[in-house]
Amino acid sequence: MRRFRIGSEVFEEGALDLQATLASAYARRERPLCLCREPGCPMYIARIGDLHLIKRMPLTGGGHDPCCDSYESPYELSGLGPLMGGAIQVDSDSGMAALKLDFSLSKTGSRAAPQQIGNGPDSVSGETRKLSLRGLLHYLWHEAELTIWTSLWTGKRHWWNVRWHIAEAAKQMIVKGRPLAETLFVPEAFRLEKKGEIEQRRAEALAPAAAPASGSRRLMVLVGEVKEFEPARVGRKLVVRHMPGFPFMVDDDLHRRLLTRFEREFSLWEADPQSHLMAIATFGLNPAGLAVIEEIAVMVVTENWIPYESIHEKKLIEALATMREKSVKGLRYNLRADQPIANAMFQSRTQPVALYIVPSGADDTFEASLQEMIAARAEIGSWVWRISEGDMPPVPF
Known part of the structure; x- marks a missing residue:
């Protein structure tokens, strides 16, 4: 069981008074120390409702003891290695990760051909110094700890839980001096009896993506589960789970390139009805208020949201x-x-x-x-x- 130092006191992970102490430390913006190794590894406190959780600082898992639940493998063993220090720069004091992206979060003029499809930048060599769209999805998944599983966890993860972890991870990331959380949109779990409230919150969240009277348009980043791509009069409509009645428009060329570039992911998704197909996309709202996809990438995950790329x-x-x-x-x-x-x-x-x-x-x-x-x-x-x-x-x- 993990032990933490909070202020001058030491607590075991299951201590009865830990929640009250975490609530107080959260209000003071105080960082707990994981005592798996001396003098301790800095952590941070996240809040979900009235519950407070101690979470690992971004990319510090290698500093924990291998027996600690916060330990993670060296990032050189994954695709994260070539990105460290370039596309991803972590401030050791704040724990914030500054990201350099190889896709745009603004749009000027008419719509151009997307860069993330076909032989695009998410298929580059290890020398790449910017994060691709798919790479950002992987980094969010990694920092949200959605890549982790143990048989001790009974049942399965649900979307509300996945969404919360992604949103918390985004709070630790900065893009061009702005929190990624301000640009990221992850739909909340839909409940028919709460339809009006959910749609109101969605409208407020998507307001920054509205088309301005002049100048460049700000784009947002969608992370959501694909339900289907419906035929439209022109192009396709991406239907995202938990967003009934709110399609994302995809033109025919983008859709064709998506199916070609991510043929493997679509085939795995189609073969297993328990798997989920996750999409990450940049989008804006046109003058009619419709959401229009600019760039998109996908990833297939298991029933419990663990990514995989082959059978x-x-x-x-x-x-x-x-x-x-x-x-x-x-x-x-x-x-x-x-x-x-x-x-x-x-x-x-x-x-x-x-x-x-x-x-x-x-x-x-x-x-x-x-x-x-x-x-x-x-x-x-x-x-x-x-x-x-x-x-x-x-x-x-």
């Missing part, structure tokens, strides 16, 4: 979900599919283990990069599944 990853995730210890799904961010990552991390109580999947047809460059990753982190155990060699080998737990 092999899904099989591994399902195996990890039966374990009592925590597992963390690795994400690709900007990296191409032909570059290795630790597909998941199993947090053993004795040693963390990185799990790697080598796809069929992987070349010598892939293998060499994989061996370099494993050798560079000798203190972390490794497990490798080469798809060409057959079924998944026994997991080392």
Whole structure:
């Protein structure tokens, strides 16, 4: 069980008086210290209703003890590594992450062809110094801790919970000097009896995206679950779950390029009715008040919102979900599919283990990069599944 220092006192995670102390510390903007290691790792306090939670500061997981629930694998083992210090710059004092994006959050003049579809910037090499649209979705998912699962969590996650964690993560991010939370729109869980109140809150949240009388238009970022792409008289309508009667307009060219670029994600989504297809998109409101998508990327996730990019990853995730210890799904961010990552991390109580999947047809460059990753982190155990060699080998737990 984790122990925290708050002010001059030390509390165990399950202490009865912890909530009252956290409420007081939250009001004072005081940071707890996780005592898994001395002199302690700074954390921050988040509030959901009357409940206060202690959360890890962005990208500080490597500073925690491997036995601590706040530990995370070195970011060099995922697509996060090439982005650190460039696309993502974390202030060690405030914990805020300044993001550099390779897509625009404003629009001037007529609509141009989107950059995030086809062979766009979310398929670039590790030297990229800006965060792609898909990369931003991965970073939000990572910082919201939606990549984590353990069999000790009974039941399943629900959208209201996913939404809250994403919104909290966005509060720790800055884009061009402004909080990302001011630009991000994540629809709240829809309830028919609250329809009027929900629509009023949505109108207020989307007001910044309204078309101005002149000058450039401000764009917002949508993160939501795809229900379907309906045919429209011109183009398509993206229907987002929890937003009935509020379509996002998508032109035909953008839709065609989306299906081509993310063919794998759409095929996985169609094959598994329990999975969700998540969309991240930039959008604005036209003079008629309609939401128009400018750029878009998608990601497929399991029933419990864990991302995956192949049936092999899904099989591994399902195996990890039966374990009592925590597992963390690795994400690709900007990296191409032909570059290795630790597909998941199993947090053993004795040693963390990185799990790697080598796809069929992987070349010598892939293998060499994989061996370099494993050798560079000798203190972390490794497990490798080469798809060409057959079924998944026994997991080392």
